[in-house]
Amino acid sequence: MNDWRTLPEMRPFVHLEPMETDSGSIVPNSCSTANNLTVLQHYVSQLPVGDTLEVGLAFGASATLLSLYHHKRGVGTVHHAIDPFQTSQWGNAAMKHLGRCGLQGHFQLHAEPSALAMADLVRANKKFVLVYIDGSHLFEHVMSDFMLADQLLIDGGILAFDDSSCDHVAKVVAFVRANFSDAYKEESPYDITAPAQSWWKTRLAKLLGRQQLTIFRRLRASTRAWGTPLTNF
């Protein structure tokens, strides 16, 4: 497990300390769990050098961690976060925190719905080593996030779904497992957070539909073509 004491920038999220917003201080909520953050940190430190992307900024727990990673690596890479509601709903809490931590040079906000911002990134031919999907949890939005993420990820890159025990997200995860197995290989987050019990924790969580974070590695572009039968999911 992570020793968060070495990362004071993560204190508000790990110890639930109040954060500054446009309208006063608020204790952060809706943040990625410490387990999720540990898994993301593990993967990003193993991946080739490159930019990272997340859908869903909120108070900025995962964005702070990933921007810190780019800052420490010091090779000019950047973390991108997509969220149309950073000002209207979150009082710019993440932007203020990232600024206070001196991370603004390693971070870029796309203040638009993910379907629009990700399509722009595809058009600009951007590629990412890791895409973390943690935005709208409606099935149709998560599905769109997946389809666009598939075009933005490098081969060997990591695709992570938060809240995959939520019915909407679980449905998309099941679709990827059933229909994109030529392109994506699933990896267990428990290999990182609970290596000794990973095997049975993975089985049990899948059986009960309780796995919080689902990780896929993109192996290659899918060979799906017009006429490919749909595997039920």
Ligand SMILES: C[S@@+](CC[C@H](N)C(=O)[O-])C[C@H]1O[C@@H](n2cnc3c(N)ncnc32)[C@H](O)[C@@H]1O
């Ligand atoms: C669970 S929170 C993200 C938590 C964040 N990743 C963290 O670790 O602190 C979900 C976020 O998704 C954003 N969101 C909702 N609909 C969205 C959309 N269509 N595109 C992008 N972000 C969206 C919300 O504003 C909210 O900030």
